Amino acid sequence: MVKPLKIGKYEVKYPLIQGGMGVRISAGSLAGHVARCGGIGIVASAGIALNSGLYDGTNYEQADSEAFKAELAKAYSIAPDGVIGVNVMVALADFEQLVTAAIEGGAKVIICGAGLPMTLPGLTAHAPDVALIPIVSSVRAAQLIAKKWDKVYKRFPDAVVVEDPDTAGGHLGEKMENIGTGEYDQYATVRGVKAFFREEYGLDMPVIAAGGIWDRADLLNALEQGADGVQMASRFVPTVECDADDSFKQAYLDCRKEDIGLIMSPAGLPGRAILRNQEQIILYDQIKATTCSNGCLKKCSYKESGERFCIVHSLDRAQRGDVATGLVFCGTNAWKADRITTVQEIFDELFAEAAAEKAA
Numbered sequence: 089m090v091k092p093l094k095i096g097k098y099e100v101k102y103p104l105i106q107g108g109m110g111v112r113i114s115a116g117s118l119a120g121h122v123a124r125c126g127g128i129g130i131v132a133s134a135g136i137a138l139n140s141g142l143y144d145g146t147n148y149e150q151a152d153s154e155a156f157k158a159e160l161a162k163a164y165s166i167a168p169d170g171v172i173g174v175n176v177m178v179a180l181a182d183f184e185q186l187v188t189a190a191i192e193g194g195a196k197v198i199i200c201g202a203g204l205p206m207t208l209p210g211l212t213a214h215a216p217d218v219a220l221i222p223i224v225s226s227v228r229a230a231q232l233i234a235k236k237w238d239k240v241y242k243r244f245p246d247a248v249v250v251e252d253p254d255t256a257g258g259h260l261g262e263k264m265e266n267i268g269t270g271e272y273d274q275y276a277t278v279r280g281v282k283a284f285f286r287e288e289y290g291l292d293m294p295v296i297a298a299g300g301i302w303d304r305a306d307l308l309n310a311l312e313q314g315a316d317g318v319q320m321a322s323r324f325v326p327t328v329e330c331d332a333d334d335s336f337k338q339a340y341l342d343c344r345k346e347d348i349g350l351i352m353s354p355a356g357l358p359g360r361a362i363l364r365n366q367e368q369i370i371l372y373d374q375i376k377a378t379t380c381s382n383g384c385l386k387k388c389s390y391k392e393s394g395e396r397f398c399i400v401h402s403l404d405r406a407q408r409g410d411v412a413t414g415l416v417f418c419g420t421n422a423w424k425a426d427r428i429t430t431v432q433e434i435f436d437e438l439f440a441e442a443a444a445e446k447a448a
Contacts, residue, residue: 107321108175110134116162123170173197255300
């Protein structure tokens, strides 16, 4: 029997965090249902304004914050007593505003990746109960964050997510040339991060393994290897409750192992996605002469020079169902999806006792 997961002041029945998937793939519906089933549900902030009904083409940052709070409210309407949090990418231009909006919306957990969230404790000082979780891929990154947070804010993370760039989906915090070499050892990193906090600060830091977690065997292996819990994202896409269009979910069902690979995002980070339509993604913005209307990223080659494509609009098209010209992010195991299921069915499979309790 697996143990509950305690992060900061919050405890959930099952050691599972649903990974944040931006541009409304993991919004209020998915996050709420994961929380209702006993995990930590996560609303992703990136591009949340798009397809929200609040964005009029000129008010991106305002709509971003309002849409973020609206999706948190939706999640809490599904799981009033659940642990619901957010994922806010450090690379976002309105990172600070979104952190503030998350707190105003009642987020209990804030997870930050796509950069090191060095200022996060300062932004959340007025809400000390909110759990703070950085995403790292190395012990060194965890050390840098801990030492800065301790020195400046007298605060430590409430947990750390260790993401495997060789298997995770979406934007990855590693250089393209370092991904897939076979040299990265995720669980050595998990144990190294735990050892660092224990030896340096006397803390038993919860460390969460992310990337490539698909089934119960993956979950149990992560726990046996020293992780306190797992973060899963791609597995929850082909569910009834996922916030994406049915065509987006079908792209997972249709993809083959060899269709999944790496792209260089205009954000300056590698990303893992279904690659069958790369040319169409790029051609769309060139033919339409798409302009950067919202400046969603701090750094973006498309915004600065028109290089590559508009990342947020390509993801938005896919979320709405245009998977021909839209970008479909996914992890390496997305090809394993063979049917549309439900969040509850996934929990029943991952945690056998959940199904047993229902049957009792």
